[in-house]
Each structure stands twice: as structure tokens, then as C-alpha cells.
Amino acid sequence: MTHAPLDPVDLTAKLIRCASVTPDEGGALVLLEQVLSEAGFACTRVDRGGVANLFARWGDKGANRSFGFNGHTDVVPVGDEAAWSVPPFGAVEKDGQLWGRGATDMKSGVAAFVAAAVDMVQEAPPEGAIILTITGDEEGDAVDGTTALLDWMQREGERMTACLVGEPTCPTHMGEMIKIGRRxxxxxxxxxxxxxxxxxxxxxxxxxxxxxxxxxxxxxxxxxxxxxxxxxxxxxxxxxxxxxxxxxxxxxxxxxxxxxxxxxxxxxxxxxxxxxxxxxxxxxxxxxxxxxxxxxxxxESFLTPPGELSEMVTKAVEAETGVRPELSTSGGTSDARFVKDHCPVVEFGLVGKTMHQVDERVEVAQIRQLKAIYARILKDYFA
Structure with missing residues (x-):
């Protein structure tokens, strides 16, 4: 039985319409849990300290190979709503772009890796596990977000053998940069x-x-x-x-x-x-x-030394964009600083030029391109 591919643009739009300003869940994780459960993922809400978090796994617990994605559905406040040219939670699509708070940071990234994971387990189930850890507390104090998920995973014996954080990493054009560490x-x-x-x-x-x-x-x-x-x-x-x-x-x-x-x-x-x-x-x-x-x-500062994981992501990005990405440690902090204590981690995502700005927006074509990159990474990892 063939399944219709999951459209990451439609999923991004649905997520933008969830007003999930930190720490409000806004319906975003409820939506993702429904999508992933229907695709056969075992989903667990790992809420702590008033923060909503979602753990989802396809495949056997304790599999020898388990690729993880990490991301967040919470967003920063809209600021002066009158300064927006579109409703900030309207998910308006115009001029080849999808507009709204969280469009870039990082509901499009979450939608892309969810869509890539769902398609893979339905069309070409891998030998191993795919794990998604999605938090509602990345833009806040991050005390009860990804750390809560990792604490829960340790108690439950859940394990990622490698992880990709889907934060925006490209300064100006798609495929430009992979983060292999952070200050x-x-x-x-x-x-x-x-x-x-x-x-x-x-x-x-x-x-x-x-x-x-x-x-x-x-x-x-x-x-x-x-x-x-x-x-x-x-x-x-x-x-x-x-x-x-x-x-x-x-x-x-x-x-x-x-x-x-x-x-x-x-x-x-x-x-x-x-x-x-x-x-x-x-x-x-x-x-x-x-x-x-x-x-x-x-x-603390951390580095995932260039090696098998970064090279696999580099090849996938280059294959889909024609650009060989720079390996960088620039920028601020991200939840990779917590994941690095669990398993090797790198970051790759969209162009982040409009994140946290009024009229935040993302190129629709880039969302589909990002899904294709994540799908290729999954395919190569489990090959």
C-alpha cells in the first residue's frame, strides 16, 4: 500500500496557526502527536514544570541504530502586532513565501523532519529506530524542555545514536552552513x-x-x-x-x-x-x-569533531542544494548544548534571516528542499 507523502508546507502552516508562544503549547504538540501516532510512532508527552514536550519513536526501543531529530514548536512573542503586514499566526502564503511567527524559527524545520520521518517509515521502513524529541521551551529558560526529554529518556532506557537539531543554520542561502558545535x-x-x-x-x-x-x-x-x-x-x-x-x-x-x-x-x-x-x-x-x-x-562550549555524522549531512545537503556547506560553530546557543551529552549532534536547517523579526517568513520551496535533505540523511544513515 502506497501512502501520499506528507506535505511539510501544509504542516508548517498548521503549526504556525498554533499560537505557541513560550511556554504555551498552543495545540502544536497535540497536532504533531496526532500526525505521528497515525503514522505508527509511539508518542509520549513528557511535560515538566508547566512545559509541554513530545517524545516520539518509530521502531524498537533500544535499537542498535536510532537516528534522532530535535526541535521546538514554541515561538517568541509577536511584538507590535500592528507592525505586521499579515496576521502573525495566520500562516499566509504569498510571493512564494509562508508568513507567520515561527515560520523560520523553527516550525518549518519541525514540519520538514516530521514529514521526512513519516514518509520513510511508511514507504521504506528502516532497520533501526527514528526518534523525534520536540520541546515547547527552547525560546524560554530551557530548564524543562529538551533537558526534561533527555532526563526522561535516560530513565526509560531510550537512546539516540546520532541526532540532528533542525534550527536555522544558513545565514543567507540554503545549504550554506552546518553547525558542529556552539560557543x-x-x-x-x-x-x-x-x-x-x-x-x-x-x-x-x-x-x-x-x-x-x-x-x-x-x-x-x-x-x-x-x-x-x-x-x-x-x-x-x-x-x-x-x-x-x-x-x-x-x-x-x-x-x-x-x-x-x-x-x-x-x-x-x-x-x-x-x-x-x-x-x-x-x-x-x-x-x-x-x-x-x-x-x-x-x-558550555562544545564541538562534535568533523567525522562520519557531519560528512553524511554535508553530502546530503550538497546533493539536494548543489552547495557544499561550511562546518561552523558560530551563532548563539541552541538545544544541541544539551543533546551533546547524550549522543553526537550536528545542526542543519533553513536560512534564518527573518527569525524573531516582524513579518517572519520562509520560502516555501526551501521547506520542501529541507524535507528532501532530511529524507536523504535518514536514507543514508540506515543504508
Whole structure:
């Protein structure tokens, strides 16, 4: 019995019409569970902390070879809806493009790998398992999203032997880039506390503002590294300095600053925290302020070394697009930072130029092209 191929464009449109702004599920995972269950996938909702997640497997649990796809159906808020030229959850198709929040990031990617997986298990069932892990918490804190799925998989004895994350990876044209790693990310909230006083009598106060200016200049002007074999140089950005002082005749007691570091594999979060703490201690000793710091680590840097997985994806992309993709570690963080602790992982997806923007949209032809790439990857993996 032959089955009609699953149209990834139609599925993308249906997903866009689900208003799944983090952490609202919006009906997106309910829709996918129905589609996948009808195709013979064993589906389990793995909800945690108010976040909806979906695990789907075709084939035997514990199969020797199990290819996984990871993605998310949650989207960022639409912003000023009046600035949109189309309804943000309308999934309008015009000018050869499909418009709506999540069109690029990343409902089209989810639809493409779901369609590729469904077609394969119905037309040419592989020897092994296909696993889909889809979260509703990638755009949020990501505490109860992909991590919840991976925690559940470990408890249940579920295993992917390789995984592809379907995030947009191409800067300008289809097939341009595969991500084989990501920089780490940490943010630090720094508070310097002095002694409040009258600005006419600065000798009676301890002013934390010049101390903070000196500190952030040292942090921002310090060269963390010059890059490594697969990574660009690490960067530190000072994103805010504030005293909350509305007057001109009061020296404030406190000054606060926030910095964000995107770091490569020359560092760990702990080595960077140690360096910053030494700078805080130094400024406290020099100026007489008290220095405190809170840190949040969003993820460590990681690399999936070029090899069998990246070459298989490269060949599939080149076969369908005529473009040989660059292997890159650029950009922000993604849920690959969690998957990398489970199995080898790479990322490949659409052109991401309009993600998170007003009038987010994707070329319809690229959605079908992406499905074809994912289908070829599955075929080659199980060959």
C-alpha cells in the first residue's frame, strides 16, 4: 500500500496557526502527536514544570541504530502586532513565501523532519529506530524542555545514536552552513557597593561608579583568546551599567553592571568566573568598594569533531542544494548544548534571516528542499 507523502508546507502552516508562544503549547504538540501516532510512532508527552514536550519513536526501543531529530514548536512573542503586514499566526502564503511567527524559527524545520520521518517509515521502513524529541521551551529558560526529554529518556532506557537539531543554520542561502558545535554563554550581574554621600564632599563617600567604570573597562578590553581550531575568538559584552540615581548631588551607594560572555573551547565557565572574580577582588582592594557577582551559565562550549555524522549531512545537503556547506560553530546557543551529552549532534536547517523579526517568513520551496535533505540523511544513515 502506497501512502501520499506528507506535505511539510501544509504542516508548517498548521503549526504556525498554533499560537505557541513560550511556554504555551498552543495545540502544536497535540497536532504533531496526532500526525505521528497515525503514522505508527509511539508518542509520549513528557511535560515538566508547566512545559509541554513530545517524545516520539518509530521502531524498537533500544535499537542498535536510532537516528534522532530535535526541535521546538514554541515561538517568541509577536511584538507590535500592528507592525505586521499579515496576521502573525495566520500562516499566509504569498510571493512564494509562508508568513507567520515561527515560520523560520523553527516550525518549518519541525514540519520538514516530521514529514521526512513519516514518509520513510511508511514507504521504506528502516532497520533501526527514528526518534523525534520536540520541546515547547527552547525560546524560554530551557530548564524543562529538551533537558526534561533527555532526563526522561535516560530513565526509560531510550537512546539516540546520532541526532540532528533542525534550527536555522544558513545565514543567507540554503545549504550554506552546518553547525558542529556552539560557543558557551554566561551572564554575570556585578554589584559594587560603596558609601553614599554628598557630591560636594566626595572625600566623605566611597563612590562605586568610577570603580565600576575601571572594572568594566578592564573586563571589556581584555583579550580572552584569538580563536581556536574550530571557533572564533571569545567575546565579552558589557550590556548595562546602572546606579538608579535620579539626582546630581548624591554619590550613590551602589553601581550595577551586567556582562555577557560567549566563549569557545579555550575556556570553561568556571575558568572565566574565576578570572572575573579575581578582577572584582582587585578593584575592591584598589578602591575600597565591596564587590559581589551573580552568574548564570546558559551552556558550555562544545564541538562534535568533523567525522562520519557531519560528512553524511554535508553530502546530503550538497546533493539536494548543489552547495557544499561550511562546518561552523558560530551563532548563539541552541538545544544541541544539551543533546551533546547524550549522543553526537550536528545542526542543519533553513536560512534564518527573518527569525524573531516582524513579518517572519520562509520560502516555501526551501521547506520542501529541507524535507528532501532530511529524507536523504535518514536514507543514508540506515543504508
Amino acid at each position: 558557551g554563554s554566561l551572564s554575570a550581574w556585578i554589584t559594587l557597593t560603596g558609601v553614599q554621600g554628598h557630591s560636594a564632599y566626595p572625600h566623605r563617600a566611597v563612590n562605586p561608579v568610577p570603580a565600576m567604570a575601571r572594572l568594566v573597562d578592564r573586563l571589556a578590553s581584555h583579550e580572552l583568546d584569538t580563536g581556536t581550531a574550530h571557533f572564533d575568538p571569545s567575546t565579552l559584552a558589557v550590556v548595562t551599567i546602572d546606579t538608579g540615581n535620579p539626582t546630581t548631588n548624591v554619590i550613590p551607594a551602589q553601581c550595577r553592571a551586567t556582562v555577557n560572555i560567549r566563549f569557545n573551547d579555550a575556556h570553561s565557565s568556571q575558568s572565566l568566573i574565576g578570572w572575573m572574580q579575581s578582577e572584582l577582588d582587585r578593584i575592591a582592594e584598589e578602591t575600597g568598594v565591596t564587590a559581589a557577582m551573580e552568574v548564570k551559565v546558559s551552556g
